[in-house]
Amino acid sequence: MTTERKKLNEVDSGVVKNLQKVVNFMEEKKYYPVKRYLEIQRSAILDMEGFWSKEARDIPWFKEWDKVLEWEPPFAKWFVGAKLNACYTCVDIHMISWRKNKVAIYWEGEDGSTKSYSYAQLYREVNKFASIMKNLGVREGDIVVLYLPMIPELPISMLATARIGATHTVVFSGFSSQALADRINDTGAKYLVTADFGMRRGKHYPLKTIVDEALKQTPTVQKVIFIKRSEEEIELMDGRDFTYQELMEKAEKYVEPVAVESTHPLYILYTSGTTGKPKGIIHSTGGYLVYNYVTYKWVFDISDESIYWCTADVGWVTGHSSIVYAPLLHGATILVYEGAPDYPQPDRWWELIERYGVTIFYTSPTAIRMFMRYGEEWIKKHDLSSLKILGSVGEPINPEVWEWYYQVIGGERCPIVDTWWQTETGGIMISPAPGLELVPLKPGSATLPLPGIDAEVVDDTGKPVPPGKKGYLVIRKPWPSMLMGIYKDPERYREVYWSKFEGLYYTGDYAIKDEEGYFWILGRADEVLKVAGHRMGTAEIESVVVEVPFVAEAAVIGIPDPIKGENIVIFAILKEGYREDGKLKDEIVKALRKQIGPIATPKSIHFVEKLPKTRSGKIMRRVLKAIVKGETIGDISTLEDEASVEEIKTIFHEFKEIFGKDDSNKSEN
Numbered sequence: 001m002t003t004e005r006k007k008l009n010e011v012d013s014g015v016v017k018n019l020q021k022v023v024n025f026m027e028e029k030k031y032y033p034v035k036r037y038l039e040i041q042r043s044a045i046l047d048m049e050g051f052w053s054k055e056a057r058d059i060p061w062f063k064e065w066d067k068v069l070e071w072e073p074p075f076a077k078w079f080v081g082a083k084l085n086a087c088y089t090c091v092d093i094h095m096i097s098w099r100k101n102k103v104a105i106y107w108e109g110e111d112g113s114t115k116s117y118s119y120a121q122l123y124r125e126v127n128k129f130a131s132i133m134k135n136l137g138v139r140e141g142d143i144v145v146l147y148l149p150m151i152p153e154l155p156i157s158m159l160a161t162a163r164i165g166a167t168h169t170v171v172f173s174g175f176s177s178q179a180l181a182d183r184i185n186d187t188g189a190k191y192l193v194t195a196d197f198g199m200r201r202g203k204h205y206p207l208k209t210i211v212d213e214a215l216k217q218t219p220t221v222q223k224v225i226f227i228k229r230s231e232e233e234i235e236l237m238d239g240r241d242f243t244y245q246e247l248m249e250k251a252e253k254y255v256e257p258v259a260v261e262s263t264h265p266l267y268i269l270y271t272s273g274t275t276g277k278p279k280g281i282i283h284s285t286g287g288y289l290v291y292n293y294v295t296y297k298w299v300f301d302i303s304d305e306s307i308y309w310c311t312a313d314v315g316w317v318t319g320h321s322s323i324v325y326a327p328l329l330h331g332a333t334i335l336v337y338e339g340a341p342d343y344p345q346p347d348r349w350w351e352l353i354e355r356y357g358v359t360i361f362y363t364s365p366t367a368i369r370m371f372m373r374y375g376e377e378w379i380k381k382h383d384l385s386s387l388k389i390l391g392s393v394g395e396p397i398n399p400e401v402w403e404w405y406y407q408v409i410g411g412e413r414c415p416i417v418d419t420w421w422q423t424e425t426g427g428i429m430i431s432p433a434p435g436l437e438l439v440p441l442k443p444g445s446a447t448l449p450l451p452g453i454d455a456e457v458v459d460d461t462g463k464p465v466p467p468g469k470k471g472y473l474v475i476r477k478p479w480p481s482m483l484m485g486i487y488k489d490p491e492r493y494r495e496v497y498w499s500k501f502e503g504l505y506y507t508g509d510y511a512i513k514d515e516e517g518y519f520w521i522l523g524r525a526d527e528v529l530k531v532a533g534h535r536m537g538t539a540e541i542e543s544v545v546v547e548v549p550f551v552a553e554a555a556v557i558g559i560p561d562p563i564k565g566e567n568i569v570i571f572a573i574l575k576e577g578y579r580e581d582g583k584l585k586d587e588i589v590k591a592l593r594k595q596i597g598p599i600a601t602p603k604s605i606h607f608v609e610k611l612p613k614t615r616s617g618k619i620m621r622r623v624l625k626a627i628v629k630g631e632t633i634g635d636i637s638t639l640e641d642e643a644s645v646e647e648i649k650t651i652f653h654e655f656k657e658i659f660g661k662d663d664s665n666k667s668e669n
């Protein structure tokens with residue numbers, strides 16, 4: 001054989017060997033995953049009702065449905081005629097299996113205090129809490145507002161509320177008294193459950209004071225339960241206020257779970273939109289639970305062995321689905337942590353993962369970016385080999401952050417599930433699904449819609465855009481955990497989600513679908529900000545700013561931030577006779593913290609004479625954004641007065657000083 005021939009053979013045999021390896025690998029891993037995955041998706045969408053009714057049988061019902069779906073666009077009713085109870089499906093069901101003595105909740109506080117509850121203990125607590133709520137007068141259909149820090153009593157009170165057929169509204173405990181009062185007043189709730197304090201960064205924050213302030217403005221509230229965590233006396237109002245501990249002493253051990261309709265509202269959760277006050281998103285019981293049961297099996301491959309840790313606060317939808325309902329439906333063990341991620345030092349989380357043997361870890365890109373800054377040495381100190389799956393949620397994850405998460409936290413072993421969803425969707429919609437079929441991952445892409453989810457990217461007219469082109473993310477068919485509406489405002493529901501495109505659910509997000517059908521979520525297409533994953537409307541912030549007595553007008557924009565994803569920048573026009581004296585900005589910050597909470601603290605405030613507006617008076621936030629980012633402004637033919645742009649350009653040095661030249665401050669939107 002000539003040398004050339006030999007070389008060719010060598011190459012050939014190398015290629016053949018490699019091919020064989022790939023074939024074996026595919027065989028072993030069942031590796032035509034995208035194709036198979038798309039096939040499952042397609043069949044689910046083609047026979048949607050058959051598909052969901054089959055999946056729905058995995059959770060316990062008291063009565064089966066007469067109809068899988070009643071679709072009167074844009075209102076969907078899933079599993080019509082069926083009856084169930086959310087608390088029964090998450091807790092009671094485990095009493096009749098070996099899981100009874102398994103740990104349901106591990107809780108740890110920032111100060112190192114710990115608690116744990118087996119499913120049997122959880123069952124006892126939930127029953128007792130349900131009994132005290134019943135004794136206080138809570139009935140089926142009532143709304144109970146829960147304003148609680150991340151303590152076990154939060155999931156317990158959610159489950160207890162559901163047990164007696166009431167509806168819960170959890171208000172994030174970082175919200176201010178005004179934000180709490182607004183939510184209570186919108187629901188008209190008669191009952192509130194809260195605590196004396198929460199824990200963060202070595203300090204106790206006084207929930208009691210905030211609640212007292214809020215209650216001055218909430219005439220509907222008749223009964224308040226305080227969970228007392230400290231020995232300190234708290235002042236209680238006779239006949240209205242009760243302490244949890246005292247009531248629990250007299251509680252009954254068992255309360256019959258109320259069989260509610262599948263469409264009965266399990267909860268109302270407030271979220272920000274483009275206009276006005278936050279809206280109350282209503283979620284059903286049956287459809288919501290079915291969807292979350294199924295998708296956690298697919299996305300997180302959740303099982304009896306899972307020690308599941310979602311770092312979100314229960315005050316957000318992620319906490320509702322990912323901390324409470326989905327893992328407990330599966331009888332998994334959850335870790336609940338109260339405190340800051342990096343307190344007292346930046347390895348707090350990694351130490352917890354090691355000590356509890358966490359197998360599934362679900363967090364936000366903001367948190368990952370923060371830990372990247374702290375450096376790998378904090379992570380290397382701990383054995384994270386228990387981890388099997390890593391999740392990301394709440395905002396787009398940049399590819400370099402994805403890679404770091406994959407390598408440093410996941411040890412190149414754990415698939416990352418980049419899960420796209422919303423308060424409104426109730427459950428994960430677009431995500432890799434290692435529990436079903438792991439498709440090849442692409443850092444920065446949430447990959448493919450889950451089976452049964454008919455997602456598309458469309459242009460302004462609602463027509464699908466070609467692969468690789470940016471458009472609006474829409475969903476074409478109803479899904480079981482879809483919001484049932486906006487509380488007390490069906491018209492707003494129709495208007496916000498179903499009027500931009502005829503017959504399509506509008507998500508408010510920009511996305512790109514690539515050649516292989518993978519979705520890349522680019523961020524919000526509307527006036528909604530995502531600051532450290534927290535959702536806030538520019539209009540919501542502006543309305544607080546213009547209420548400050550010396551402010552005439554205000555415009556709020558979101559500016560890319562290397563850690564938080566986005567940050568708040570405010571432009572304001574002062575009323576006649578006022579001049580910045582170094583205190584006015586503080587007043588605005590104070591107002592925002594008081595009306596919304598610390599999450600609304602802006603990165604910077606700039607006083608200007610004019611704001612760029614269209615001739616019809618609409619503020620051109622796009623122009624403000626471009627100037628702050630030092631980018632070209634684009635078309636300003638509709639601008640009313642060019643002097644406004646010139647003025648803001650003259651204060652460009654202020655932005656440069658604040659935002660520096662950090663490249664990560666550049667983004668698509």
Ligand code: PRX
Pocket residue numbers: 271316317318392393394395396397418419420421422423424446507508509521522523524530533534535
């Ligand atoms: O813009 C999208 C972003 O978060 C929005 C929904 O926010 P919220 O209702 O607070 O729920 C967050 C947690 C479920 C979406 O419209 N978002 C959520 N997940 C992702 C995301 N953006 C990109 N990638 C994600 N994985």
